Amino acid sequence: MSTQSRRYRSQDWFDNPDHIDMTALYLERFMNYGITPEELRSGRPIIGIAQSGSDISPCNRIHLELAKRVRDGIRDAGGIAMEFPLHPIFENCRRPTAAIDRNLAYMGLVEILHGYPIDAVVLTTGCDKTTPSQLMAAATIDIPAIVLSGGPMLDGWLDGELVGSGAAIWKGRKQLAAGKIDEEKFLQIAAASAPSAGHCNTMGTASTMNAIAEALGMSLTGCSAIPAPYRERGQMAYETGKRIVEMAKQDIRPSQILNRDAFLDAIVVNAAIGGSTNAQQHIVAMARHAGVELKSSDWMEYGHKVPLLLNMQPSGKFLGERFHRAGGVPAVMWELEQQGRLRSNRLTVTGATMAENLKGRETNDREVIYPFNAPLKEDAGFFVLKGNLFDFAIMKTSVISPEFRQRYLSKPGQENVFESRAIVFDGSGDYHNRINDPSLNIDENCMLVIRGAGPIGWPGSAEVVNMQPPDALIKRGVNWLPTLGDGRQSGTSDSPSILNASPESAVGGGLAYIRTGDTVRVDLNEGSCNMLISDEELAKRKAEGIPPVPESQTPWQELYRSTVGQMETGACMELALKYQGVGDKLARHNH
């Protein structure tokens, strides 16, 4: 018996009076795992579960379990679940970088949602790019969609101290270089930082992007921070399954949720949580696929003067379990909402506005979530820079330490200005080979520069800008140097880096022309970053051409390079941006 409230796109496959000849073909093979034609023709919405978990996507592997609860929710609410795989994206392991797969997973999901009888979809997110890729696809297709985060791992502990994923690796490799620990201890630290199923327990890119999905209004309230193994995670999966059926019935689509206000709120929330610099390109990409214009100046205008409220690594102290218990993303947003810093009168997947979702969500843990008027740090949003090295790059100010401020930004009469001698590397192989070369004479006054690490140069933008100083400096206690590059940096890193530089050197950005020994001047008062060389010298170097770019090693690398834009504009597949709302444009029949 039909429980139908509207006609669904899946009925064009299963219940199409104009093409009854095709219906038999579309129906028959679903029967071979036990679905009956009556079910598929009952007028119930068919709900896709985009399954991002697999053995090579360990951060998302919990979704293999959670999907069972999602299915229960879908059934109980009157829908039919159909689970299918998403192209895996695993940041730690995918070579040459997971960044090339965001657009591949995006494209794959677009094709699935467009070409199959799916009326609405649950997006199962976790590791960094599994969130933006799926939201980009949901925006392109524009059928009802909801995010279910897989959640972070439990907090890591070793020797009575919190050990955060990612952050522990960057810290451990410095301790190794300094001779303070051996390899066995290093591996022990890595294991301690990853004690259970889930994605990074730090505010790395995974937690950041899941928080942003929630801030955009694309997940149920409180979804993103629940640790993967907690019972609430399974319950959230069930509720998400139930809710997507209602959304299908009500036809609530991403285009009604993903507006400019939502993206500006995402920028504000990202600053308040000390979010990953990777968020910049992903937020821009999601916005562009949703048809929303975000300007590069929006990061400064809306995002910079936002205080850091969340005390979580790498900008702070705690890890994901404490964040969840402190109220998670809604509690941070509640602080911002009280101060009128959000544009919260906007629809979310709950069917209510963000303002309504945030009611009563004040934190009960002021060690973790600070009040807006007494924050951990003022002006914690990204700092946007430009100059003759690039048109756009960002610096994560929430991780700038008092030592960095003291050493580089506090010279009397020169506050917020510093100059460094550039040491230039062509890709991370070159960095690893030469960083300990004594003839480079690297000291405290140097800046480590890496190029050839952008979307086209690498290909994909590699997470390589957080370079550590030579072992000899680390042994002397100099644990970091300023860095600069056209690649990305781990969201779990606390390096004072200038990154996401666009245009990259591979397309003739200014970084292509810098040489080791040049002076780089960074002025945080006026937002500039320049190599101090004459116009004649620059012209001479330009005539010499750009550094060579490695060959593509797979077909997708070549295709990726031919379609991708720069990080300033989200490293999108530029040709994809003209496709929006294509879920309504049904594909031609296949036989």
Ligand SMILES: CC[C@@](C)(O)[C@@H](O)C(=O)O
């Ligand atoms: C190694 C993977 C990480 C931790 O760098 C990434 O997930 C991030 O947070 O940016």
